[in-house]
Amino acid sequence: MGVHIPVLLDEVLECFSPQAGGKFLDCTFGGGGHTRALLERDDSIKVVALDRDPQAQERASGMLSEFSGRLSFVDMNFGALEGLEDSEFDGILFDLGVSSFQLDERERGFSFREDAPLDMRMDPRSGLAAADWLESVEPEEIVNAVRNFGEEKNWRSIVRVILEARGSGKLKTTAGLVSLIEDVTPERVKRMSKNHPATRSFQGIRIAVNEELAAISNALPIAFDKLKTGGVVCVISFHSLEDRIVKRQFRRLAGLPVDASDSTPMQLREKKAEMFSRRPVLAGEMEQSLNPRSRSAKMRALKKL
Ligand SMILES: C[S@@+](CC[C@H](N)C(=O)[O-])C[C@H]1O[C@@H](n2cnc3c(N)ncnc32)[C@H](O)[C@@H]1O
Numbered sequence: 001m002g003v004h005i006p007v008l009l010d011e012v013l014e015c016f017s018p019q020a021g022g023k024f025l026d027c028t029f030g031g032g033g034h035t036r037a038l039l040e041r042d043d044s045i046k047v048v049a050l051d052r053d054p055q056a057q058e059r060a061s062g063m064l065s066e067f068s069g070r071l072s073f074v075d076m077n078f079g080a081l082e083g084l085e086d087s088e089f090d091g092i093l094f095d096l097g098v099s100s101f102q103l104d105e106r107e108r109g110f111s112f113r114e115d116a117p118l119d120m121r122m123d124p125r126s127g128l129a130a131a132d133w134l135e136s137v138e139p140e141e142i143v144n145a146v147r148n149f150g151e152e153k154n155w156r157s158i159v160r161v162i163l164e165a166r167g168s169g170k171l172k173t174t175a176g177l178v179s180l181i182e183d184v185t186p187e188r189v190k191r192m193s194k195n196h197p198a199t200r201s202f203q204g205i206r207i208a209v210n211e212e213l214a215a216i217s218n219a220l221p222i223a224f225d226k227l228k229t230g231g232v233v234c235v236i237s238f239h240s241l242e243d244r245i246v247k248r249q250f251r252r253l254a255g256l257p258v259d260a261s262d263s264t265p266m267q268l269r270e271k272k273a274e275m276f277s278r279r280p281v282l283a284g285e286m287e288q289s290l291n292p293r294s295r296s297a298k299m300r301a302l303k304k305l
Helices: 009-016 033-041 054-066 078-083 100-104 130-136 139-149 155-165 174-183 187-192 199-209 212-225 240-253 285-290 292-296
Strands: 023-026 046-051 071-075 089-095 227-237 273-275 298-304
Touching (some): 009 033, 009 089, 033 046, 046 054, 054 071, 078 212, 139 155, 155 174, 174 199, 199 212, 212 227, 212 240, 227 240, 240 273, 240 298
Parallel strands (some): 023 089, 046 071, 089 227
Antiparallel strands (some): 273 298
């Protein structure tokens, strides 16, 4: 409990190759694992760290005094990165998704393993808690969350029970939602699957409630503008739709077709950046065995020319 092991740390440091006097932006401070590693590389390195979770800010306070004058924390959603005045960074990191702190803290309502109010907001000061979101949005948004963001095969039955449960109070808690999902999960699926039947729906609803895909999609072009020439943006994603957004934006900036259907003529393409590799970097076997969260991590990095 209470420990967040930074994912792909060596690989991130290798891409950034931090030099004395370097200035970095960590858009997802979390528990500060990546930030700390950067600051410890050289005592002239500076980091600006962001997080939308007010508890991340509390966690940062010890590090703010430990690295006084070199670390600053900004309480913001990186979806609004244009509001950050600072720029000319040597490296910008996005380590997407939720932290172990968020998953482990029962009252935050992220986990299907413990009963709590169904909240799931990374920033509980804004937007709708998952319970209110499920009660009030158009049915298509719930389909989008469970089928597309959750990649849940049994989405039809799950969306149906959620809609039927509106107004009954069953959507107020994580345990209420879990039991609705369990009731419509076929026994065969429960026996065969490695994961809990609510895993995918919880993930999809969390992504929707926090508007996670829109945030990264908006932030990437602004992050690119905030890099120095020669600076590197590095993104660690945990979901295929996130990785797809990153891949397409990186390919476009590197002057490559974004996908097989992109027929933009070469002379209209502008190469503003270089990708470190065409394929994403995955965690090695050792890291995967030590940190299960790293198993679905994919890292892509891009250097500004
Ligand atoms: C996977 S954790 C980062 C862990 C961190 N790299 C470490 O080593 O401790 C992701 C963090 O990003 C934050 N986050 C996710 N989306 C965000 C957004 N749009 N704006 C700001 N912070 C965000 C979450 O609140 C969470 O604390």
